[in-house]
Amino acid sequence: MSLRQFEYALAVAEEGSVTAAAERLHVAQPSMSQQIRGLERELGVALFARTASGLVPTAAGRAFLREAEIAVAAARRARATARAGADELVGELVVAAQMGFGTRQLPGALGALRRRYPRVEVTVFEEPSAAELDRLCRRGMLDLSLMAKCERSPANAHRLGDEEFVVVLGAGHPQLAADRVELRALAGQPWVRFDRDSALDRVLLTALRDDDPPTAARVSQTATAVRWAADGLGVALVPASAVPHGYERLTRPLAPAVAQPVIAVVRPHAGPAETALLDLLRQETWYEAGPVSLVS
DSSP: OOHHHHHHHHHHHHHSSHHHHHHHHTOOHHHHHHHHHHHHHHHTSOOEEEETTEEEEOHHHHHHHHHHHHHHHHHHHHHHHHHOOSSOOOEEEEEEEETTSSTTHHHHHHHHHHHHOTTEEEEEEEEOBHHHHHHHHHTTOOSEEEEEOOTTOOTTOEEEEEEEEEEEOOTTOGGGGSSSBOGGGGTTOOEEEEOTTBHHHHHHHHHHTOSSOOEEEEESOHHHHHHHHHTTSOBEEEEGGGSOTTOGGGEEEBSSOEEEEEEEEEOTTOOHHHHHHHHHHHHSOOBOOOSOEEOO
């Protein structure tokens, strides 16, 4: 088995066809088909099944692909480490942020990292599911993850600061007259909520001390929650740093304030790029909780 075969199998799984995977990787389709067949012969199992919608991984294929993904990511990191010099770093950095956290701080830190290491390719994605982010982190798929602190947070997590939460109110809402809003003043009002496995929805439930608040809608993006709340569908609770420009006038902090500790988790045996990004994130401005209601 070769690393190239692993990469081919991962591409086929993502694209759903050998032809599309070959085009994406700029290789000949017959060559890729031959490599996949050779890999299946060596493993003694079928990795893919043909369906009406294309090629899909079999049960054995899914198990293999999970390990292949880890192997490919590790190989990329090894290449980057081998090429690293005193003044230059070449490679790929995979960063995941829990949705809504570090929205203002991460772009600044990444910009500074790119200026320092212009040949480092950074892949960044937001992950709404706390469970999925935890799984990716523990499986070694991420070089650095930015997330809310929780009971499962690793012991070696790096505390960066806190995210303060604000409520988003519709234009004309009576609570906009207040400097800070007490949650009890919003009792009985419908909420624009996030997906059930989202860390943001957990913050709301903890702050309200209510497992079943009135729900107007559920969304998967913070910008959508802000816009819908601003249009009067319901009220929303979001990190202050995630409020899009132009909507700040419709937000109010809470009394007592609600904040969530934010941590960075770096992969074991971190390289210079991950270490540099962690240092740059520490230099960003974070909310520092005073006498607030911390959600963790």
